[in-house]
Amino acid sequence: MVRKKSLSELEKAEIRLESLLEKRDALNREAHLLRQERDLVHEKKRELGARFRELKDARAGFVGIAREHRAKRDAFQGQAKVLIEAKRKLRGKVPGPIGDELRNLKRQIAQMEMRQQTASLSLSEENALLDDLKKRTKRLHELEGLKADQDEALKEVRDVDASITDLFASADREHEAATESSESARALDAEIKELVGTITTLASEGDAKHEAYLEAKTKADDVHAKIVEMRSKVLAERGARRAEAREGREMIRAQNQAVKRVLYDKEKIAKYEEEALSALLKKGRVEIGR
Numbered sequence: 443m444v445r446k447k448s449l450s451e452l453e454k455a456e457i458r459l460e461s462l463l464e465k466r467d468a469l470n471r472e473a474h475l476l477r478q479e480r481d482l483v484h485e486k487k488r489e490l491g492a493r494f495r496e497l498k499d500a501r502a503g504f505v506g507i508a509r510e511h512r513a514k515r516d517a518f519q520g521q522a523k524v525l526i527e528a529k530r531k532l533r534g535k536v537p538g539p540i541g542d543e544l545r546n547l548k549r550q551i552a553q554m555e556m557r558q559q560t561a562s563l564s565l566s567e568e569n570a571l572l573d574d575l576k577k578r579t580k581r582l583h584e585l586e587g588l589k590a591d592q593d594e595a596l597k598e599v600r601d602v603d604a605s606i607t608d609l610f611a612s613a614d615r616e617h618e619a620a621t622e623s624s625e626s627a628r629a630l631d632a633e634i635k636e637l638v639g640t641i642t643t644l645a646s647e648g649d650a651k652h653e654a655y656l657e658a659k660t661k662a663d664d665v666h667a668k669i670v671e672m673r674s675k676v677l678a679e680r681g682a683r684r685a686e687a688r689e690g691r692e693m694i695r696a697q698n699q700a701v702k703r704v705l706y707d708k709e710k711i712a713k714y715e716e717e718a719l720s721a722l723l724k725k726g727r728v729e730i731g732r
Contacts, residue, residue: 452679459672462665469662473655480651487644494637497630504627511620518613522606529602540592544585551578 554575557563563571 452676452683455672455676455679459669459676462669462672466662466665466669469658469665473658473662476651476655476658480648480655483644483648483651487641487648490637490641490644494634494641497634497637501627501630501634504623504630508620508623508627511616511623515613515616515620518609518616522609522613525602525606525609529599529606540585540588544582544589547578547582547585551575551582554578 554571558568558571558575
C-alpha cells in the first residue's frame with residue numbers, strides 16, 4: 443500500500459490561498475451582477491418617474507383648465523342672476539295692460555268727432571261734447587305716452603331675456619368644458635396610481651438589490667483581507683524555503699570545496715595513505731614481498 447504523502451504547511455497555505463481567491467472572485471462577480479441589476483431597476487424607476495411627472499403635469503393642466511372654465515361659468519351665471527334681478531325691477535315699472543283701454547278710447551273719440559261733425563247739437567250739447575272730447579283726448583295722449591314707455595320697458599325686458607339666455611348658454615358651454623377637462627384629469631388617475639405602485643415596488647426591489655450588493659461586496663472585502671494575510675504567509679514561507687535551499691546549497695558547496703582541498707593536499711594524501719596501509723597491516727590483509 444502506497445503511503446499518501448502528507449502536505450507541507452506551504453502547500454496547505456497555497457491551497458487555502460487559491461480557495462480564498464476563488465471565493466473572493468465569485469463574491470465579486472455576484473456583487474457586480476447585483477450592482478448591474480440594481481442599476482437596471484433604478485434606471486427603470488427613473489424612466490417611470492419621468493412618465494409619472496409627465497402625467498402629473500398633464501393632469502394638473504387639465505385641472506387648471508377645468509378650474510378656469512368653472513370660474514367663467516360662475517361668472518356668466520352671476521351676470522345672469524344680476525340681469526334676472528334687473529328684469530324683475532323692470533317688470534315692476536311696467537304698468538298694467540292698457541291696450542284695450544287705448545283702443546276703446548280711440549274708438550270713442552272717433553265716434554264723438556263723427557257726432558260733432560254730423561249731428562245737430564245745441565250749443566250746450568256741443569260744449570259738453572267738446573269738453574268730454576277734450577278730456578278723452580288728454581287721456582288718449584296719457585295712454586299713448588304710457589304705451590310708449592311700456593313698449594320701451596318691454597323691449598328692454600326682451601333684451602335682458604336674450605342676454606340672460608346667452609349668459610346661461612355660455613355658462614352651460616363653460617360647464618361642459620370644465621366637465622370634459624375634469625374627466626380628462628380623472629382618466630389619468632388610474633395610470634398615475636398604477637405608476638405609483640410600480641415605482642414603489644421598484645424602489646423596494648432596488649433597495650433590496652443594493653443591500654444584497656453591499657453584503658456581497660463586504661464579504662468579498664473580508665475574504666480579500668484574508669487573502670492578503672494568507673498571501674503574506676505564503677510569501678514568507680516561500681522565502682523561508684528559498685533561504686533554506688540557498689543555505690543548503692551553500693553548505694554543500696562549502697563541503698565540496700573542503701573535500702577538494704583535502705584531496706589535492708599531497709602531504710595529507712601521503713599521510714592518509716600511510717595511515718591506511720598501517721591499518722591494513724595491522725589487520726593482516728597486506729603481505730610484504732619476501
